Amino acid sequence: MKKPLLRRDFMRATAIAGGGMLVACKWDSDSSSDTPVPRGSAADNAPPTADPNAERWTPNAFIRISADNFVTVIVGAAEIGQGTMTAVPMIVAEELDADWQRVSWEQSPASAITYGNPFWQGEGGLGDLDQAGLQITAASTTVRGYYTSQRRAGAAVRQMLLEAASDQLGVSVESLTTRDSFVIHEASGTRLSYGSLAAAAAEKSPPSAPALKSPSEFRLIGQSKQRLDAREKTDGSLAYGFDFEIPDMVTVMVIRAPRFGAILQSSDDSAAWDVDGYLGSHRVPSGLAVVGTDFWSVEQARKLIQTVWLDGSGEDLSTSDLKGQFDTRNKLPGLPVRNDGLGVISLLDGEITADYHFPYLAHAPMEPLNVTIDFRGSECDIWCGSQWPDMDALVAATVLGLPPTAVNFHNLLSGGGFGRRACLGFDYIQEAAHVARAVNRPLKVVWTREDDIRGGYYRPYTACRLSASLAGSTIDTWSHRVASQTLLISPLVEVATGLVTEEVQTSQGAKEMPYAIPNVYVDTHSINNGVPTLWVRSVANATNVYAVETFFDHLAKRAARHPLTLRRELLTEKPRHLAVLNAVAEMANWTPQTKDSLHRGVALFASYESLIAQLVEAQVVQQNNGSHKVTIRKIYSAVDCGTAVNPDLVEAQIESGIVFALSSALFGEIELEEGVVKQSNFHDYPVLRMYQTPAMETRILPSDHSPGGVGELGVPCVAPALANAIYAATGELYTSLPLNNNPSLVFE
């Protein structure tokens, strides 16, 4: 439950050399606190840092206006491809009435206190940290989390600029307007640039409750704008972590355990010394750190090093055994997370039951993990693309034995993340810190693609048991049991402290099953083994929504109902759900009366304060050998994400989600044989390619609601909509992913 926000905005502005201004704003519960101004370094244009002596000073948004009339928005959230560095500046620029052609972005330093996402305020149970929120870019929270605070910051600065102009011109504030980074006095035709007013505006006290625009006054929000980071992403000039260099840096790869958790017994690097550029190896907790002058030297040397791992150490499970293990657990009651009506009677299986199975998945972002680290004994600088920079910095400080203030974490734009760069195990950052202690010189730890695919932190293996009973032509009881490897940070600690008492992650999408069924029961099993797991884009929604939406079509068929009709009937109390469902059916021109050679399947889902319905149109043709050839013709999406700040980037995120989802629906699978990961690179862990990508059409429904998240929204419905389209042709319920494992299906 989110706590209501009782705090109010509080701002401080300061003049910077050359005539500009720098603005910090914060949430604070104590409006009377006389807090110092944050210190900005105008000389090097670096963002300011909060005064450590100011206990309640927790600024969470920064704007810089330079004398030459440029506005820079310093963004706390990470850019992992989703458009943060465009959407957040748009929100600020809207209320500021800034000239969009003269707005740029800058990544903030790592600091939850300063730059945390207000979405997470009060969520962490972490005392003072809660005042600011966590600086984690996850759960599709960037736009919805920063939206209000960034708008208020822009509006307050605009008000200060108006007051400064009023002083200078000797006219009333009411006689002034703003447009495109100018204050305008219509009566005299005078125009003053924000840059020229900034120094004087910095002397004004910021309004505590600046007036915000009504949506009808928006000039930027709701417009499709080009990404602000497009140029450096098309001319090769953007330095990702993999490209980042510091003087005298060496390169490190780690030989990690062949089985998760195995302990290194001994190593022999005598052959590696023949490699030009090899500089030696060091034992670290995760394995053996191989050091060299550059990537290729280290890669060659690593192949020549023999390692021996302690017998019997390490997880030795085989994924082929998990189906039986998880199914056995699912025959027993779990921890209940939802119980409607007489839902508990569903503890006995209903008349229709299905067991679902979902494999481990790797994130496989295009940029493999890497950490550049310069540890100098009493302080440390780290450069890394991270979705959780404040915690990564804290964890590094702990490993290095430094106070958190001695670690400067420079967050870089990431070549994809999908959750891997917000790691609950903090594996790559801990490892890099250990390597830095061992090697004692500036270095970059790089992961090869093989390291990435075999490195764990997979979407957990999951089994779902769904069971239902019909009453006449509708559904009377519904139960959904999830057995999954836990995604609680530490189940014992969390349950003990009462912070988390249920599987909030692995029950996602099961607990929120949207249909009006009188008796519903959802429970979960937390399973632990030695395979490290982590959230992957849309987390358990991807698996649970697959089970919910395919089982629904199965029940509809048993009840002799059309899947559209039964959904509509069971969503009458949910107008926003109904609206996306009806919109997507209309886009595809699909009605219960449609009779043609195509097959269609639909699925819908709501989370992140957004809703989506997706419809797959496919051709399913039976072959001579009885198998079915499936050609996906088109995927339609109808989206209600509240206010779409940048509709084209929303659409891009939905398209992105579809491709991500098809990769896992069709062939995504990580398998282990006696603990050893079978897959290693894109040949045996395939992801969707151009020729496999169907046509797509996305419609964003108009809405005045505040923005919802869209980064994960496009993922969960794709696989069930596809399976439902195939079900419509074959009548077969496909209870496991990836679908390509099914010998009776051939995908074109």
Next chain:
Amino acid sequence: MTFPKPKQSLAITVNGRVEQAEVSPDKPLLWVLRDELALKGSKYSCGRALCGACTVHVDGQPTRACVTPVKSVAGKSVTTIEALSETELGARVQRAWASLNVPQCGYCQSGQIMAVVALLKAIPVPTDQQIDEALSGNICRCGMYPRIRKAVHELAAGGFA
């Protein structure tokens, strides 16, 4: 086991400049570009010619630099993303990418753009099937394939001039 051979002095032409590199002849072109010549625009992602993020042009042909021994390009002309905006077609492709919001994380886009420029040089107006054939070697994990396809069609129609 492959041992690196002793370093040799090799002359390769990169972006119109003759570069003299003291390298093992087996060293992949990608690492010569990135680590010897400080051209970091060509990306590492798979190391096995599976994803296309390292795509450069060798005598105009799209080539996976991560598996191309540097000795094999001696005497040939290598073009990387860094020089692309100097050509009219390259600049148009980059404008199309910005205009249509093609990049998301952007990490694959150097390779995508190099592959697209090579395609449009060889086939000025490609069909969907020709686009599939030319670009399916380039993975975009953010899934921007529909936008890449759209951009190619609009470029073929003379857009972004």
